[in-house]
Amino acid sequence: MESASSPDSQSGTDRNAQPTDSEVKDLGTSGSMSRVQDNPLSAPSGRRRQKSAVRMSDVAALAGVDTSVVSRVINGDERLLVRPETRQRVLDAIDRLGYRPNIAARMLKTSRTMAIGLVIPDFANASHAQIAIGAEQRANDAGYILLVASGAAEHRLAQLHGRVDGLLYAIATGDPAAPVQLPEGIPCLLVNRREPHLGPSVIGNDEASAEVATQHLIDLGHRRIAHLVVNVPLDTGNRRTAGYLRAMSNAGLPVPPELGITTDVDEIGGYKATLELLHREPRPTALLIATSRWAMGALAACDELGVRVPEDLSIVAFSDTPIGEFMHPALTTVELPLRAMGVTAVEMLLRLIDDEDVADVELDELPRLTQRASTAPPPPD
């Protein structure tokens, strides 16, 4: 309740403004006002909705059959032999009455929801959006609906319990000391992160991608290559760092005392981090950047300091949206298989739902580097 700030209090002109993302998260978790209403177990207290009013028994009555026949017609139960004409009567009755099965009753009886959940930290993150797109597609093909929820992981995971048959989550914590409480008895799969203590996972080829990107810079002649890393403990960043280090080490290049710099996930983070990097001595001649949003911030920082890209500084970024192509200069990027990750995640989850075992998956698509205008040989020393 202390959050009197209007929901859109972002001050567009101030680059040092608090990231609006954290506002949202804080608001989301600061509940706990009245403990009775906040009881996470309690049932809705409101009035009852009027419901669709037409039940299966109505259909059965109109068709002159038992509800079991209706049910079997609807669900295509091949065990039952139903005469075509009866079947047609049932279908007609369904149509006449506009009957829709009651999902809750079906869930209760079958303990199947035909939905799968995707929990993400933030709707405004392009990577999650791409993952969601892939996941939604695959889920749909399998007859499931994908339900996306965002916010504090524990709350969402708990709230989704019972509403979905399985859960994908791309949450931002790798801290085993304060583990996320996963809902029990429901298949869960971690996507775009690998935290063994949190269950099976699907990830991209981050290490190879980072290596390819770094190698590209090395091939251009760069030696002082900095690496922007997100400031929350995510293994995704660690894997990229590993690829970066491998490329550096393979080339016999010294790794800077500080590999890179950690910061927030939005444009401002990239902006601030780049400002700081550009003030270091010796100044790096190339940057490996994790997201498109960061790259935007980095370009803005360069612009502000009069650092030319790519003449003075080369930039490679991981691409989570097509936006890099339209930046100025157009960004050299490594594509991340985010949609494929969403697709694969759902496939794995479906297997988990069917009680099959799954092993961790690392997508093995070859990293694709798209060279554009933001990379060039380093300036003469």
Next chain:
Amino acid sequence: MESASSPDSQSGTDRNAQPTDSEVKDLGTSGSMSRVQDNPLSAPSGRRRQKSAVRMSDVAALAGVDTSVVSRVINGDERLLVRPETRQRVLDAIDRLGYRPNIAARMLKTSRTMAIGLVIPDFANASHAQIAIGAEQRANDAGYILLVASGAAEHRLAQLHGRVDGLLYAIATGDPAAPVQLPEGIPCLLVNRREPHLGPSVIGNDEASAEVATQHLIDLGHRRIAHLVVNVPLDTGNRRTAGYLRAMSNAGLPVPPELGITTDVDEIGGYKATLELLHREPRPTALLIATSRWAMGALAACDELGVRVPEDLSIVAFSDTPIGEFMHPALTTVELPLRAMGVTAVEMLLRLIDDEDVADVELDELPRLTQRASTAPPPPD
């Protein structure tokens, strides 16, 4: 940072306690332990999920009360007078067993889901993300979970039926000839679009915003101002066009024969449209652009043609992400109250769910223009 562990984590640690106590197993309840898990072939029709396995009756037995008491304790039913000590026994039992209510059963009984749905055309669209953020926040405060689904409207609306108490939708059709089939018997609210035949709606102050943006350009001295419009029939675009026209007409300016140009919704759309506009004679000196992504494309097009912004061409864009601030040049923008729209939409929907009437809402926040580097007086003619 993602989630400061909540104070109730004490109960979380007990959650893993298995009900090893004999009292629990003595409950009987047809505990057919012979339910063989290792013979998946014998259950071809439907393999059963293990469910949470602990039911309210288990809690009741452990606490030595009736399920009705458990239910009333959980739900804080004030009608029931329950002794504090009994109440505590129940709460302890819940905790010991790690009991979680079966959502489906509750839904069935109460015909309430405590969820609201948001259907959007596309996860990758920043506007929808902002709306979702606002909506998720407000829904959460009200004890609801926001479930976001994307894809073909009819499919999603149908699939969500029965899983949510109300539905927000921001779908991309204004074609009354091929109307979207709204699920009956469930409150629906259109967000960021106004289509009277599709039900109540909440929209932003698009017309005023467009007018303010256009006026800004006019004040700078521009006379040939073009307007990029999306190529699907959305009233949102129409309202903006209205504001644009009003400003032009108030200033006594001639409206170009073609107001603007329609194109796709992503960066490429903005790019192509701008290329085309810049080849017109006479060339416009200013652009009013609908989205941040389009603006990116527009800037790329200008760059390609050697058109300088703002010296040769001024650009104002509606802002759906903070990204404009980091473009080159930094974009002059009009803020859209997207998060507020999400918040208000949920508030209205909650009223609809409670069977109250709602009227269409147009958010009346004053348009906020943030002038940055992309606008300047037009070049001498």
Next chain:
DNA sequence: TGACCAAAGCCAAACGGTTGTCTAGCGTGG
């Protein structure tokens, strides 16, 4: 002491489907 009342819970009927089992016809082979 009996009537009465409140407190504290118990009972059982839903909610709307699903699905294993049972039955009424009916054709058929022995």
Next chain:
DNA sequence: CCACGCTAGACAACCGTTTGGCTTTGGTCA
């Protein structure tokens, strides 16, 4: 002609909660 198998569908027992109504217990008051 009778037993039998098959077809087409009827029956009924759940699934796990909620909730209106009923019962038991004990205290109070006339």
